[in-house]
Amino acid sequence: MTDAGLYPSYVDLDPFIDTARLRSLDGYITERLERRLAEDLAFYTGPFLLDGTAPHLPGSKLVYLSRSSEPENYYDVDRTDLWRPSEEAGEFAELMAFIDTLPFKAKGRMIIMYDREGSAVSAHRDHDSVDLCHEFVWFRTNLDKPFYMLNPHSGEKLYVHSHAAWFDTVNQYHGGDATGALSFSIRVDGIFTDEFRSRIPFPAANRASAPALWAERQAAEA
Ligand SMILES: [Fe+2]
DSSP: OOOOOOSSOOOOOOGGHHHHHTTTTTHHHHHHHHHHHHHHHHHHHHHSSSOOOOOOOOOOEESSSSEESOOOGGGTTTTTGGGGEEEEHTTTHHHHHHHHHEEEEEEEEEEEEETTTOOOOEOOOOOOTOOOOOOOEOOSSSSOOEEEEETTTOOOEEEESSEEEEEESSSSEEEEEEOOSSSSEEEEEEEEOHHTTTTTTOSSSOOOHHHHHHHHHHHOOO
């Protein structure tokens, strides 16, 4: 771990995306996720419940908008040659069209993370390889779910106030508070365009800290 970079922090990517278009997808995505939830519910309980006690239904789910040709491996999220749009991508065609406007020259894993109950997401790191910097855009159509970055040394939390963000997933933690209602966010991994990359202060060591260095630079300029 390094002292360089700002923690907790995130890079606000709203200036680089069409937030009005993103917000306009809120109902479109919600409707489709609710339809999937209704199908999942039927799958988990069957049509005949013995009594009124519903079984525990897993809350947190993923919709894969792209699929890898290789077995599941977290370190493949940015191996863009492996990933192809999934069947579900057709169901979320308007979201896919929005994703095409993001600053990527190639895209890898694309997922919708959703939770029917809006449960809390425990603070976590995504991996522990400090030399690995995943280029991704995390985004959401509404600001309902409290989502935060956490400095593991100080315990300080910083809530994300933007629709879209890029953040250090290795040298700090991130998590979410409960909302009690359907919540979702989307993450697209890939390779940023050269133009977008030229803005990023990639460090020689601890490359995972690049978003924290960028956030530090932005804070200094503000
Ligand atoms: Fe995560």
